[in-house]
Amino acid sequence: QKEVEQNSGPLSVPEGAIASLNCTYSDRGSQSFFWYRQYSGKSPELIMSIYSNGDKEDGRFTAQLNKASQYVSLLIRDSQPSDSATYLCAVIFSGNTPLVFGKGTRLSVIA
Amino acid sequence: EAGVTQFPSHSVIEKGQTVTLRCDPISGHDNLYWYRRVMGKEIKFLLHFVKESKQDESGMPNNRFLAERTGGTYSTLKVQPAELEDSGVYFCASSQGLSPLHFGNGTRLTVT
Numbered sequence: 001q002k003e004v005e006q007n008s009g010p011l012s013v014p015e016g017a018i019a020s021l022n023c024t025y026s027d028r029g030s031q032s033f034f035w036y037r038q039y040s041g042k043s044p045e046l047i048m049s050i051y052s053n054g055d056k057e058d059g060r061f062t063a064q065l066n067k068a069s070q071y072v073s074l075l076i077r078d079s080q081p082s083d084s085a086t087y088l089c090a091v092i093f094s095g096n097t098p099l100v101f102g103k104g105t106r107l108s109v110i111a
Numbered sequence: 112e113a114g115v116t117q118f119p120s121h122s123v124i125e126k127g128q129t130v131t132l133r134c135d136p137i138s139g140h141d142n143l144y145w146y147r148r149v150m151g152k153e154i155k156f157l158l159h160f161v162k163e164s165k166q167d168e169s170g171m172p173n174n175r176f177l178a179e180r181t182g183g184t185y186s187t188l189k190v191q192p193a194e195l196e197d198s199g200v201y202f203c204a205s206s207q208g209l210s211p212l213h214f215g216n217g218t219r220l221t222v223t
């Protein structure tokens with residue numbers, strides 16, 4: 001069974017702080033990892049993709065991947081109230097298999 | 112570029128009725144996916160079209176669900192007859208090649 005696990009939260013951080021969102025997955029051979037942000041009633045929006053071990057930075061967002069530990073995280077620096085949303089971790093386990101989502105972590109940034 | 116559009120945004124039907132959801136992918140995207148989120152659960156894969164062909168329908172819950180993609184453009188997902196457990200948000204997503212998925216805003220289905 002291919003699974004993606006996330007803490008559902010809510011995760012509350014003060015404005016300006018670093019928010020750290022974590023995700024683990026079940027298949028060591030997985031290749032592609034994504035973070036989506038979803039505001040209430042809206043579509044999931046891709047914010048980061050990562051394919052190899054290490055860090056990938058894009059503006060205030062940093063994705064970190066550790067395939068040996070089967071762990072992927074998302075750091076949001078200088079968190080803003082507008083970052084308050086549900087963050088979905090998603091994994092393509094292999095080849096042409098469909099994207100598998102975690103349940104999402106609800107982030108609340110307090111002004 | 113227009114995004115993925117879904118219609119209707121909300122649907123409330125009674126148990127036993129039929130509902131048809133529509134998805135218009137981004138123009139030129141060969142891949143079209145249907146996903147569903149049931150309350151409190153993760154977004155789960157239903158099926159994947161490549162153009163008009165069903166590439167993977169392993170996530171379809173049962174034969175009350177029928178998806179079509181005539182001409183490889185828009186897609187419909189019909190639920191007949193609807194049951195209470197079918198309530199949830201149905202998302203459509205599209206992509207071209209190996210590019211990441213773009214999602215629509217979803218259709219919130221409530222079966223009473």
